[in-house]
Amino acid sequence: MGTSRRRWTSVLLVALVLAGGLVMTVAAHSVVRAGDARYTAAAMDASAGDVTAAVTHAATDYGSVLTDLAYSLASQTDLYRDDFVRITAGLTNVRLHGATRIGFVVPATTAQIPDLQRRWRGYGADGLTLRPADGADNHSFVIYDKVFDGYPDQQGVDLAGNPAAAEVLRQARSRRALAISPAFQPVLDNETATGSRRTFVLLAAPVLSFADSADAFRGWAVMKLRTQDFLAQTLLDRGENAVQATVVDPDAGIELASVAPGRRAAGTTLDRRHELTVGGRRWRVSMAPTTRLVSDAEGGLSELTLASGAALTVMLAAMTGILAGSRGRALDQVDRATTALRLDIARREQVEAQLREREQELQHLAFHDPLTGLANRLLFYDRLTHAWHTHAREGRAFAVLFIDLDGFKEINDRHGHQAGDTVLRTVADRLRTGLRAADTVARFGGDEYAIILESLAGPADARVAAERVVTAVQAPITLEDGTVATVSASVGIAVNRPGADVDDIIRDADTAMYTAKTAGKNRFAF
Template sequence: MVLAGFGLSGGGAAAVHRVEQRYAAQTMDRYTEDVSTAVTERVERYSDTLMDLAASIGAQPNLTAADFAASSSGLNWERLPGASGVAFAVPGTDSEVPGIQRYWRERGVPTLTLDPVGAGAEHAFVVFSRPFDGVAAVAGRDLAQAPEPAEALRVARDSGEFAVSRAYVLLKDRQLPPAQQQLSFTLVVPVHNHADGRFRGWVVMGLRGGDFLNETLLSHARGAVRVLLTEGGTGTGRVVASVSAGQEITDDPLNRRQVVTVGQRHWELALYPTDRLLNGADRRMAALTLGAGLVITLLLGALVAILAGARNRAMTQVDEATAALREDIERRQETEARLREREHELQRLAFHDPLTGLANRVLFYERVQHALLTHARERRTFAVLFVDLDGFKQVNDGLGHAAGDAVLREVAIRLRNCVRASDTVARFGGDEFAIMAEQLADPTDVQVTANRIVKALEQPFHVGEPPALISASVGVALSGAGDADAILKDADEAMYLAKTAGKNRFVLAE
């Protein structure tokens, strides 16, 4: 019985040790997958956010500091952990510095002073910025003065895609004490003009490696593993940051390495088990099983009970791990839902006027192009009406801008009431509006609509004392020969003819 007990105890201990090793390996594999997925998804989230911001900037032909502030207003540290801030940078050479400086001063940065570094080189000047850490980027700073961001800017511009720089200390952090400096990355997205595809500059974001790793990975690692973020995927790259809440254990079979690709660059994640993971895996069970077997070799019933208890503990650990994984999945789904909601909001801001809620110039132009195709196939006619308010400046000067904004909102409501639900009403900016009336039964029907608009807008606007009085000059152009630009030009010229003829009327383009 003693020999049999030794054999059973040794065999049981070896079996438990193999189960523990396999369970610990599976746990490390799961942590490795969770951590690499978390890094990739978080960087993709940052990339999507920067691309949305770049699209919003590219849709504005006359970008100002106020436009940039509005487009980036929803971005902060809570939404983008580890990010130091976002900025808009523009390219330029030494000879272009005075012109660039003058241009952006006129667009909301009156104190802008460009600071080119390196004669004869191409520069990238910060003109607008939004800090997340309370330390604003220096307006006019040349990002190309450091080779790491300069390389990322060039890659993003040449490829037209999101790019990440090599690790370095951010320019704004180089004034900090060495103990507070972190290796960081610059995330870059090129900005192109929506109208003609011309390159305009870059949206850039500084990402501090230590803050990013702590905020992104600590919840996924849960203190069970130590995580190192290394630049490069060869195993010999520079360690950027690490996270660990437990005592690291040297156990080569359980060490894991995973290479992830972000922004056309490779990062390596190295994961090492800690005492928390090994204690959670119950690594001492083998020794306990062996000791108990030697003591109670004659009590086979007690040995069976011990094995059953070990199985139950293993099942409990599996259940706990499954519950934690399910929680991670639900949290990831919530994050994706918030990202989709933000994406829809950014798309609405890019194609609608924020004051009136009407379509803006970009969306109106796209719908005119679409109408040209659909109406040509069906041999139908549509019309474009340009509406310019007469006397609106006097309302602004006499009653104030708040009253002027109220008039513009009321104008939008009256215009909607004058047309069908299927027609498009847009605000081009200032006191200029445009309407597209589709599927006209008779081309002369648009004259009834135009007259209705003139009558509706000459009615008093009760936004102050006395009520505001304005009128409208309307130019009408019918679809026919010519593209969208020709139709819009005809409507615009007809509108000016209406103004010349005495205002408060409409004119049909010839």
């Protein structure tokens, strides 16, 4: 009877542990899942905001470039073609990704066309033939045209024949500010639908003379953008390749650009839509998360919580059954064995940690100067040999500087070895501070130091480094007793050369150092 009761008590205890563990696991999973959802939504909101801001920034930047161009054109009393070529020389489609052309457009009535054509030909627009659009009395002619990517020259074309172009020019003139056209396929170029039609927008900035008068308007600076090329990389970069994004011109009903990295996450409420206004034009950015964004944000923590909780519950139930059915003496033995094992592991880990610590100390002592902590002669030769091999193979330059302190012996003799050690450590710190992390500073013993300068553009870089060394070393040094001491440096420079091995380079640097000392010290020599 007693045995049966104990057995059923153990079973009931195990069942309670299982039930309680599962309830807690499900609750924890729900909490973590809700947290994952909030974090994922916040991540999507942040990405959507970044993408929208990046699109706005890109359009604003290009608009600023065009506005600056308009100011430059307006500053010319007579805008010759050579002036236009010079002003736009720095504007390329490498700098302005997606731009297909930049031009200067002037207004004219039909009656003004002959005079206008003669005048601009006189300004260097050779062969200019103004081609007015049919049915229009007010025209907008392309006078100068800088073309990218091999597109045909549009000099002489009348933009009044295209409603989108005419509208953006009208807006820019009336607003006296930058304007962006509706999306079109196409306006200025004669592209046809060979495969797929590309989408463009036209940016226009008024060219206003500096005179404050009614006739201050001289024309427009225009830039045509291929929107997919203009925006695609921005959408990918700011979305970190984890957001699918589409930019559309809702008023024109045309897609400007879209990117679709990865696989779209299904069954979420994370789609975002933002609107922005640039150049008087409204654009809409629609964004959707990819499975990468969701997985990166969630990190699988909820699934891990569920699996860990279930495993832990099973383990606890099993342990409970074992413990409930075991006798006190067996449990005591297990506890003693567990304690002994943990102590043994702790002792082993402590011994291993001490051994690793000693090994690191010995390795540091073997390759570093104990006084200054700089590399010693052995480590210096090892790094110099490595630099010689790598730079010779890749055709790059490096230099070796040998440094000898001038006046150190007098300080050592007058103030003692402790003062001398202070000087040596101070000089070491200054040498370390004045160089790049990739360079090597070593102490050879006494008052001699050496430096390896890697990846140099030429001997001039070594000269600059040597000048910094000479300047840094000669700064006053305050000793522990408050006395101010000064030393200087004689620096020898050797740059690697064809046919020279490591010993030759060291010999050259040593010879150059003695040349510097002979020439009067506190200087450097090659």
